[in-house]
Amino acid sequence: MSTSTSRIPGVTEMTSEVALKNPEQSMEQVAEEFSGKRILRRFDSLDLESSTVPGRHGHGSKAVRWSVILHLAFQSIGIVYGDIGTSPLYVYASTFTNGIKHNDDILGVLSLIFYTLTLIPLFKYVFIVLQANDNGEGGTFALYSLICRYAKVGLIPNQQAEDQEVSNFQLDLPSSRQRIASVVKAKLENSQFAKFFLLFATMLGTSMVIGDGVLTPCMSVLSAVGGIRKATTEISEDMIVWISIAILIFLFMVQRFGTDKVGYSFAPIICVWFALIGGIGLFNFIKFDPTVIKAINPQYIVLYFQRNKKEAWVSLGGIVLAITGTEALFADVGHFTVRSIQISMCSVTYPALILAYSGQAAFLRKHNDLVKETFYESIPEPLYWPMFVVAILASIVASQAMISGTFSIVQQSLSLGCFPRVKIVHTSTKYEGQVYIPEVNYLLMLACISVTLAFRNTEKIGNAYGIAVVFVMTLTSAFLVLIMIMIWKSHILLVISYVLVISSVELLYLSSVFYKFAQGGYLPLAFAAVLMTIMYIWNDVHRRKYFYELDHKVPLGKLKDIATDTNLCRMPGLALFYSELVQGIPPIFKHYVVNVPALHSILVFVTIKSLPISKVPIEERFLFRRVEPKDQNVFRCVVRYGYTDTRSEDEPFEKMLVERLKEYIINDFWFSQSKLSNGENDGEMDVGFANGEDENNDVKDVDEEKLQEVLESEIEALDQASHAGVVHLIGENEVVASKGASIGKRFLINYAFNFLKKNLRQTENVFDIPHKRMLKVGMTYEL
Incomplete structure (x- = not known):
């Protein structure tokens, strides 16, 4: 045994938990090693549940x-708080x-700003919403995941038992159970x-x-550049708009280099x-009117609404801009x-903002x-130009x-599956999550230029900004209530x-910003309508x-009939046949064999699967299962990714897949032999040697x-196949509406979806599949 292990390079190098750790192990020792482990049962879905990864750890x-x-x-001060x-x-x-009609209205507005900043960014997001992170990831998708x-609320039923074995898949659930959580989950x-x-x-x-x-x-750059009017009256509105557009174009042009560079x-x-806005705020607070500290009394909010009634309610659409960018916290x-x-919010951002708004008040x-030029007019004269430069830089950072x-x-x-395939470029090797998407970047640039030119x-x-901000906050609260009831209990x-x-x-603010729908508030809803249409079309098909x-x-x-034909x-050679189907073998494989009656010596059906978690550890990414007959x-x-994982150009996908497949073959082989040596055969799998011999009854007599x-x-055989060449077989599915389909369904599939598909990147571009080793297999699906 000791001499035979060196015949094939790589066999003795496997780091699997159960694979050839010791070449002198007997079959009884291997069987004993398996006896203490929980082995997942196999399912007819052909999904694999074979790996148990040592050293599990969650992000949190x-x-x-x-x-x-x-x-x-x-x-975080530079990345998170630029907008707010x-x-x-x-x-x-x-x-x-419409100007200030009563001097105490300033106190009412300051009081509203103070309590809004305290309740929403500080209390809601910093102390509550941040706890709802998904293994360290935040945002709407984190809450949904x-x-x-x-609860099984995904529209595609692709949850398998083996996926719950991923180390950061589990939720940290409290031990107590409440009936209301079960009721909501069931509903x-x-x-x-x-x-x-x-x-x-x-x-x-x-x-x-x-x-x-x-x-x-648009908002940040226009506001910052507009401050130059204090220094000179020769700058017209058109010049401010064009300077802003020039800055925006420069901003989007440098996106390809990534945020890591700057x-x-x-x-x-x-x-x-x-430091500047806080210091200037403190200076103005002391110099002009320290009594604005009275705004901490919420009675001034009541008096403000009593004096201004409807106008006070409408003005909430401006006050809510004080918390723009709060969603970036999460x-x-x-x-x-x-x-x-x-720490950064409580020690730097919150105090600086309170001082800034108090000083302006x-x-x-x-x-x-x-009031129209409050920010720049309130700056002491010697600090004007330094503040102007820093304001431009800060607006660029916020953008x-x-x-x-x-x-x-x-x-x-x-x-x-809610967005058409686009190319994702990783711009940093040091920081995860820093990505650049060329198509989206240029579309954003065109949209920003159009908005700046149109609104000026x-x-x-x-008005438009407020709707986008409050809408997202309201949706976050709705998801958070479900999490508080079902998960946190x-x-x-x-x-x-x-x-x-x-x-x-939040609902009060939402009602106010919708009042300004006709004065620009329709813009984010128009954006959302276009994006939602694209997302719905793609997701539905x-x-x-x-x-x-x-x-x-x-x-x-x-x-089995096809394989033994x-x-x-x-x-x-080694053929990787890509499919979106998680359960079973895709119909396009039969279509391929009928038209090309030839298969490579080793065939692997590869499914790229997304799990409702942020990241899947690399050692847990690949799941394999052998398709019978074994010979x-x-x-x-099944290659599992989280919603923040992507396949990058630096990831040696082929090499990783072959290495993991070797590990699986070794694990599966010794697992099969250990079960047979113990006299176990519950019908979970057919066992045989690579040459197809059925020696179930005599396996104990076979020497080691x-x-x-x-x-x-x-x-x-696997090494020889990979050295002979790896071929990527991609199912290129054309979709058409079935005969007799309604007009709406025909338009959705035949025109809308296919238009998006033809004008965006194909699978091989997204996954960086080498063109010289790629073969497309076409088939038409009548949906």
Whole structure:
């Protein structure tokens, strides 16, 4: 035995938990090694549940040193708070659109800003919503993925038992159970409407955040550049618009280099920005009117509404701009940690913003007529030009953060089958999640330029901005209530308190921003309508294709007949046959064999599957299963990715797949022999040697050296096939509406979906499949 293990390189190098750790192990020792392990049972779906990975760990379980937390807290200032930090540029101007009619109205508005900042960004997001992260990832998809893992509400039923064995798939559930959680879960799982509504809400929230990514650059850059009018009156509105457009074009042109290239300059810029607005705010507070501290009394809010009634309610659409970018607190938590964002928000961002708004309020108490240019007029003269430069830089940083967030969101949309395939480029080897999507970047640039040219000032853009911001916050609250009830199992009084305090405030703001629908508020809804249409078309046909393949998959018996057909030629090489079908063999395989009666010596059906988790560890990514009969060397492979995982050009996919397949062959071989040596055969799988001999009754008499030789012959066959060449077979499915389909269905499939498909990237471009080793297999699906 000791000499035979060196025959095939790689066999003794496997790091599997049960594979050839010790070449001197006997069959009894191997069987004993398996006896203490929980072996997942096999399913007819041909999905594999073979691997048990040592050293499991979840994202949230890692202990982070305080030095690292403080370093991340500093970095988060530049990435997370650019948007909310630049809000003082335009909040008072957007609130008092008709001027200040009563001096105490300033106190009422300041009080509203103070309590809004305290309730929404600080209390709701920093202390509650951040706890709903998905293994460290945040955003609308994180909330949706948590719900999908706890309740079977996905529209495509691709949950398998083996997926729950991924180390970060499990939820940390409290031990106590409440009846209301079970009732809500049952209602969601049994309601098709609820499943559609949850997906629809996720898509809507995604669309609104993308709309925010369009409006943030326009709003921030226009507001910052507009400050130059204080220095000279020769600058016209047209010049300000064109300067802003030039900055926007430059901003989008440098996206291809990635945020990593300028990442370390972001935090210092925003730190300087917060120091300046906080310091100037404190100066103005002391110089002009320290009595504005009275605004901490909420009675001024009541008096403000009593004096202004409807106008006060309408002005909420301007006040809500003080919390723009709050969703970035949650969406960007994956780049940092919960604790680091809590520290940076409480120690830097929140105090600086409160001082800035208080200082502007104190200035306005003495200069009611300067409300249109509150920010720049309140700056002391010696600091004007430094503040102008820093404001431009801060607006670029704020825009950059939202643009990067948009790329991440589109990347996550792909995993749910809710967005057409686009090319995702990783721009950083040091930081995960920093991606660049060329198509989306150019579309965002065109949208920003169009909005800037069409609206030309911040007032109308602010109306649109408010709707996008509050809509996403309201959707987040709705998802959070479900999580509090079903997963956290919070006390019902806490849930009711959250709804009454937080949700009611958000609904009040939402009603106000919708009032300005005709004054620009329609813009994010128009963006959302276009994006939702694209997402719905793609997702609907994606689901139809999945169920078509599920209904027409090749039966197991038929697959055996095909594999053992004597007229079928087997040629050297390894063929990877890609399919979207998670369960079973796709119908396009039968179509291929009928037209090309030849198969490679080893065939692997590969399915790229997305799980409702953020990331899948590389060691848990590949699942294999052997397709009987064993001597035909046909395997099923499910490659699992999280919604923030992508296949990058640096990932040696072929090499990883071959290595994992070797591990599986070794595991499967010794597992089979150990079961037989113990006299176990429960019908879960057919056992035979690579040469097809049925020796179930005599396997105990086979000496260990013979077993080693059999195993080595299988590994050698795999090595020879991979060296002979790897071919990627891609199912290129044309979809058409079935005969007799309705007009709406024909338009959806024949025109809308196929238009999107033809004008966007194909599978091989998305997954970086080498063209010289790619073969497309075409088939028409009548849906």
